[in-house]
Amino acid sequence: MTSKELSIRANNVIPGGVNSPVRAWNSVGGTPLHIERGSGSKLFTVDGQVLTDFCGSWGPLILGHAYPEVISAVKTAAENGLTFGATTAIEVEMAEFLCDQIPYFEKVRLVNSGTEANMTALRLAKGYTNRSKIVKFDGCYHGHSDSLLVSAGSGLLTGAIHSSAGISDNVIKDTFVAPYNNLDAIESIFKKHATEIAAIIVEPVAGNMGLVKPMKNFLEGLRQITEKHGALLIFDEVITGFRFGPTTYGTLCNITPDITCLGKIIGGGLPIGALAGFADIMDKLSPIGDVYQAGTLSGNPVAVTAGLTTLKILKSGNVYEIIKQKTKTLIAGLMGTDQFKDGLFRISRLNGVFTLFFNENSVHNLDDAKQCDTEKYAKLFHHLLTKGIYIPPSQFEVCFISAAHSNKEINEFIDAIGNFAI
Numbered sequence: 001m002t003s004k005e006l007s008i009r010a011n012n013v014i015p016g017g018v019n020s021p022v023r024a025w026n027s028v029g030g031t032p033l034h035i036e037r038g039s040g041s042k043l044f045t046v047d048g049q050v051l052t053d054f055c056g057s058w059g060p061l062i063l064g065h066a067y068p069e070v071i072s073a074v075k076t077a078a079e080n081g082l083t084f085g086a087t088t089a090i091e092v093e094m095a096e097f098l099c100d101q102i103p104y105f106e107k108v109r110l111v112n113s114g115t116e117a118n119m120t121a122l123r124l125a126k127g128y129t130n131r132s133k134i135v136k137f138d139g140c141y142h143g144h145s146d147s148l149l150v151s152a153g154s155g156l157l158t159g160a161i162h163s164s165a166g167i168s169d170n171v172i173k174d175t176f177v178a179p180y181n182n183l184d185a186i187e188s189i190f191k192k193h194a195t196e197i198a199a200i201i202v203e204p205v206a207g208n209m210g211l212v213k214p215m216k217n218f219l220e221g222l223r224q225i226t227e228k229h230g231a232l233l234i235f236d237e238v239i240t241g242f243r244f245g246p247t248t249y250g251t252l253c254n255i256t257p258d259i260t261c262l263g264k265i266i267g268g269g270l271p272i273g274a275l276a277g278f279a280d281i282m283d284k285l286s287p288i289g290d291v292y293q294a295g296t297l298s299g300n301p302v303a304v305t306a307g308l309t310t311l312k313i314l315k316s317g318n319v320y321e322i323i324k325q326k327t328k329t330l331i332a333g334l335m336g337t338d339q340f341k342d343g344l345f346r347i348s349r350l351n352g353v354f355t356l357f358f359n360e361n362s363v364h365n366l367d368d369a370k371q372c373d374t375e376k377y378a379k380l381f382h383h384l385l386t387k388g389i390y391i392p393p394s395q396f397e398v399c400f401i402s403a404a405h406s407n408k409e410i411n412e413f414i415d416a417i418g419n420f421a422i
């Protein structure tokens with residue numbers, strides 16, 4: 001079966017032929033490739049193509065595909081039973097590991113996805129503060145729960161949807177939206193509504209409108225304003241957690257949020273999410289607190305094994321140093337291309353994560369991101385495919401470098417950009 005044939009079958013039985021919208025290639029055009037397997041930095045399609053993967057399943061695969069130690073641990077865990085609906089030692093170990101690694105984690109609740117982590121974090125913030133409203137940022141994506149689907153990034157942005165249908169006005173009314181990197185907007189929301197706001201939720205480095213870094217004092221300002229007004233600060237670290245070091249971005253930038261949400265890397269490629277923070281807040285969760293949250297497969301032993309094995313490798317090895325070096329080489333190479341020098345694209349990057357923005361100006365928020373030339377990005381996407389390179393099928397996502405990428409593959413990426421003509 002080819003990708004084309006599978007797409008026809010998929011479209012008959014799966015809405016849009018995909019189980020998550022950005023897989024549909026709507027913004028770049030063409031038929032989504034169907035993947036047969038992955039190994040290290042490579043994707044193998046059902047059509048027999050071999051591609052160097054800079055999408056990394058949207059973030060979890062910091063070690064690359066099918067990392068032998070992770071696969072072996074998963075096999076052993078699976079042989080011992082897939083799920084019990086009762087607590088296992090590995091869950092305790094995972095929570096202890098996270099609390100040991102992150103100074104401001106006292107308790108951890110494991111869930112099944114980043115969406116679930118953020119949804120629960122907001123409910124917890126509302127229950128803890130006894131307030132009903134939240135503040136999010138334009139272009140930040142926190143999963144697809146109702147109150148977070150207003151002005152969200154990622155697939156909504158790719159599909160030019162401001163907020164999803166099927167969400168009641170009441171829910172939308174409870175979500176304030178501010179431009180990313182704009183503290184004045186936050187000040188003015190709090191001026192009017194300070195006593196109603198339960199939490200600000202933010203991606204400390206935004207990864208769902210392309211890579212957009214926090215400007216100086218932005219995160220510090222959010223911490224000060226929330227503290228002053230008795231609201232909680234939630235860092236959505238589903239992408240950034242364990243991405244830039246064996247820790248959270250909050251730890252690296254020395255800002256302590258009240259609740260942190262994790263996902264992607266902490267599952268090592270299997271479905272997982274987590275929320276964590278200080279015990280007085282976390283203990284509001286059921287069964288000891290009155291904020292309800294539950295999950296048949298939460299803390300699934302196979303997923304936790306994949307995640308914990310990955311985290312231990314990240315803690316003990318030199319993965320971050322390897323990725324840092326490769327990023328340096330990549331960025332220096334890209335900056336040496338005529339395409340960059342001629343201003344065709346700008347590079348936004350932070351160790352191992354980068355976006356090539358087809359934009360004349362630098363991108364600090366969603367309005368800036370929207371100025372990108374998405375047609376040029378689509379052309380780049382297809383050009384890179386012809387060179388055996390796979391990047392996310394949307395301008396508003398990030399590329400990831402994993403520990404599995406070789407210097408040769410980094411140079412191939414640079415050469416492919418150097419050959420790109422509009």
Ligand SMILES: Cc1ncc(COP(=O)(O)O)c(C=O)c1O
Binds near residue numbers: 058115207239
């Ligand atoms: C920052 C961020 N938060 C939350 C999510 C949702 O996570 P999941 O897709 O696991 O539900 C994503 C997904 O891409 C994300 O990038």
